Amino acid sequence: MREKGMDAIREHCESFVRERLAPAEIANDGRQTPMRGHPVFVAQHACACCCRGCLNKWYNVRKGVELTELQQQKIVVLLMAWINREMRE
Numbered sequence: 001m002r003e004k005g006m007d008a009i010r011e012h013c014e015s016f017v018r019e020r021l022a023p024a025e026i027a028n029d030g031r032q033t034p035m036r037g038h039p040v041f042v043a044q045h046a047c048a049c050c051c052r053g054c055l056n057k058w059y060n061v062r063k064g065v066e067l068t069e070l071q072q073q074k075i076v077v078l079l080m081a082w083i084n085r086e087m088r089e
């Protein structure tokens with residue numbers, strides 16, 4: 001049951017990153033990630049992966065350029081590691 005829950009969270013995580021962070025142009029960048037409502041949103045703020053502004057500031061990810069598959073995967077791995085750690089406590 002618990003494993004299934006984590007699979008679902010990972011799927012959401014992948015689609016949030018793909019749809020809200022990966023595009024080169026994001027209309028509401030900086031406001032696309034709610035502060036609460038989903039464990040992935042919370043993780044995104046905790047890890048500075050909430051918007052392209054934060055990715056640029058903390059990870060030197062260029063703005064205005066679509067994220068590569070590898071960059072997206074790295075973000076998902078980072079966020080899932082954070083969520084796993086939070087849930088263990």
Ligand SMILES: [Zn+2]
Pocket residue numbers: 030048049050051052053054055
């Ligand atoms: Zn941000």
